[in-house]
Amino acid sequence: MRRLLPLLLLLAAASAWCDGPTVRASHVWIRDAPPGIKVLAAYFTLQNLTDKPLNLVAVSSPDFDAVMLHQSVVKGGVESMLPVDSLIIPADGSVELQPGGYHVMLMQPKRNLFSGDMVTLMLTFSDKSELAILAPVRHDPPEH
Numbered sequence: 001m002r003r004l005l006p007l008l009l010l011l012a013a014a015s016a017w018c019d020g021p022t023v024r025a026s027h028v029w030i031r032d033a034p035p036g037i038k039v040l041a042a043y044f045t046l047q048n049l050t051d052k053p054l055n056l057v058a059v060s061s062p063d064f065d066a067v068m069l070h071q072s073v074v075k076g077g078v079e080s081m082l083p084v085d086s087l088i089i090p091a092d093g094s095v096e097l098q099p100g101g102y103h104v105m106l107m108q109p110k111r112n113l114f115s116g117d118m119v120t121l122m123l124t125f126s127d128k129s130e131l132a133i134l135a136p137v138r139h140d141p142p143e144h
Contacts, residue, residue: 022050023089023125025133030106031099032115032137040064040113042104042121042135045096048089055086055126063119065108072100081105086126098141113137 028044048054059067070081087102089095097103104121113119117137124130 021131022054022127022129023048023123023131025123025131027096027142028121028133028135029142030113030119030135030137032113032139035112035114038108040106040109040137041099042106042119043097043099043141044133044135045094046087046089046123047094048091050127051091052127053091054089056089056123057086057126058124059104060122060124061106061120063110063113064106065110066105067107067121068105069102070105071102089125115139 024047026045026047028042030040030042033040042059046056056069059069061067069084069087071084072079072081074080084102087095087097095102106119115138119135119137121133121135122130123133
């Protein structure tokens, strides 16, 4: 039994390590802007790979001083952006962050960003999982 215990612990650790990601990101991009602009927006699609709903609860980036989840809404013919605390990704479903809808506001860039540059975004979910994604800066959205 003494010899079996280390093997069981090793197998348990390997199985936990092999658990796949809970969320997949695709169609990731940041809209480019002229130099000196202090606010950019990131867009992407998140696919929940689990059978339980997940919430995107935080986004951060080493390239910006502040990062927030926002939603564009139209009330009385006036469009505005409202901060949101989290974004629900349905079980086995997906949610699209896109212009005119949910998006990530990237404020106070720490460097000038140009088309072709890459930005790291760290996404944190309600199950405590994290996903690091690379977002290309570009003028137009990627093809779906």
